Amino acid sequence: MPLRVKVRNAESGATVEMELEGENTIDDIIEGAAGYWEKDAGAYVLRRGKRLLRGQQTVAEAGILNNDELELIPDPEGG
Amino acid sequence: MKQPRILGAEEIRIEERQPPPSERTKPHKWLSAKDLEEFKRQEKEGYELYISKVAEEKMRNHSLHFAEMQKEVMGLLLGWIYKNGGKEYSIVKDVVTTDLESSSVHVRFDRNAFEKLFVSLEEVGFNYLVVGWYHSHPGYGCFMSSTDVYTQRSLFKSSWHTAIVIDPVNKEIKAFYLDGRAIKTRNFAIYWDEYENPYYGTRVKKRELRSDPDRVASSQ
Numbered sequence: 001m002p003l004r005v006k007v008r009n010a011e012s013g014a015t016v017e018m019e020l021e022g023e024n025t026i027d028d029i030i031e032g033a034a035g036y037w038e039k040d041a042g043a044y045v046l047r048r049g050k051r052l053l054r055g056q057q058t059v060a061e062a063g064i065l066n067n068d069e070l071e072l073i074p075d076p077e078g079g
Numbered sequence: 080m081k082q083p084r085i086l087g088a089e090e091i092r093i094e095e096r097q098p099p100p101s102e103r104t105k106p107h108k109w110l111s112a113k114d115l116e117e118f119k120r121q122e123k124e125g126y127e128l129y130i131s132k133v134a135e136e137k138m139r140n141h142s143l144h145f146a147e148m149q150k151e152v153m154g155l156l157l158g159w160i161y162k163n164g165g166k167e168y169s170i171v172k173d174v175v176t177t178d179l180e181s182s183s184v185h186v187r188f189d190r191n192a193f194e195k196l197f198v199s200l201e202e203v204g205f206n207y208l209v210v211g212w213y214h215s216h217p218g219y220g221c222f223m224s225s226t227d228v229y230t231q232r233s234l235f236k237s238s239w240h241t242a243i244v245i246d247p248v249n250k251e252i253k254a255f256y257l258d259g260r261a262i263k264t265r266n267f268a269i270y271w272d273e274y275e276n277p278y279y280g281t282r283v284k285k286r287e288l289r290s291d292p293d294r295v296a297s298s299q
Contacts, residue, residue, distance in 0.1 A: 004086065010207075010208065010209045011208065011209040011210075011234065011235065011237075011240065012090075012091070012208070012237065013090070013091035013208050014088065014089065014090045014091065015088065015089045016085050016086075016087070016088045016089075017085070017086040017087045017088070018083045018084065018085055018086065019083065019084040019086055020083050021080060021081055021083075023080050024080070024081075024082070024083055028082060028083050029083055032082065032083040032085065036085050036088065039233070039234070040233040040234075043230075043233045043234050044234075045193055047193070047197045047200075049197070049201060050194055050197045050198050050201055051194065051197070052193040052194055052197065071200075073155075073193075073196075073197075073200075073209070074155070074209055074212070074234040074235070075187070075188060075234075076153065076155075076187070076212045076214075076230045076234055076235075077185075077186070077187045077226055077229075077230050078151060078153050078185070078186045078187070078212075078214035078224075078226060078227055078230065079184055079185050079186075079224040079225070079226030079227060
């Protein structure tokens with residue numbers, strides 16, 4: 001049964017609604033959303049509330065539920 | 080296995096709003112004489128960036144705290160964007176950070192400390208956009224290194240995104256943004272909300288001392 005989630009881009013406020021399968025990974029979500037916004041997927045992390053969603057976890061393992069709101073957070077590097 | 084499918088998308092609408100008035104703005108105290116001149120020159124037309132006193136103090140204190148250890152610090156700028164007369168400007172209301180992996184020439188968030196950052200984001204108390212980032216160059220001056228430029232191009236491409244660079248050793252601060260492929264400096268103002276104004280309420284009425292002896296006695 002596919003799930004629907006909303007992903008918010010914290011640095012633009014834009015949102016996408018996504019349909020996911022239980023076996024999709026967090027990396028798939030980040031790549032899907034970042035790709036849509038033409039961003040570098042490797043420069044972001046995804047959060048659900050206070051929890052970091054780790055890249056290789058599946059949607060089922062991460063406990064993502066239908067209608068969840070996730071947020072893409074920039075992960076900058078300075079030098 | 081099917082890849083995630085995008086069903087729909089939404090962008091934010093940028094509303095018109097007056098920026099903080101000039102009586103509640105001031106230049107940053109670490110601006111160079113040349114930047115201060117630029118600040119004054121731009122005062123009438125307004126700025127593209129306003130940083131709250133609270134956010135400015137947090138960034139400055141963060142960079143100063145690690146200055147002696149010669150370590151860079153970093154965090155995210157939280158605020159919103161608005162338009163005034165069709166011209167966009169951003170407000171930085173607060174900043175958030177977490178534990179860092181840092182040296183004198185490099186900084187990023189500690190891979191195991193994102194949840195501490197997310198707790199701060201959950202507790203920030205207002206609807207935010209990450210309008211940019213700040214980091215320090217302890218003793219090296221304020222400029223955008225190649226790593227900084229890469230970050231700006233990958234994450235903060237919009238014209239209203241800002242990179243604040245602070246040198247706590249030389250007491251310097253600059254704001255940068257991306258204009259196409261070029262990095263440019265941006266003038267900015269520090270603002271405070273009315274309730275934060277130390278001179279809020281201009282008169283102080285002398286308090287009358289109570290002269291009811293019973294009241295004094297009963298309270299002893």
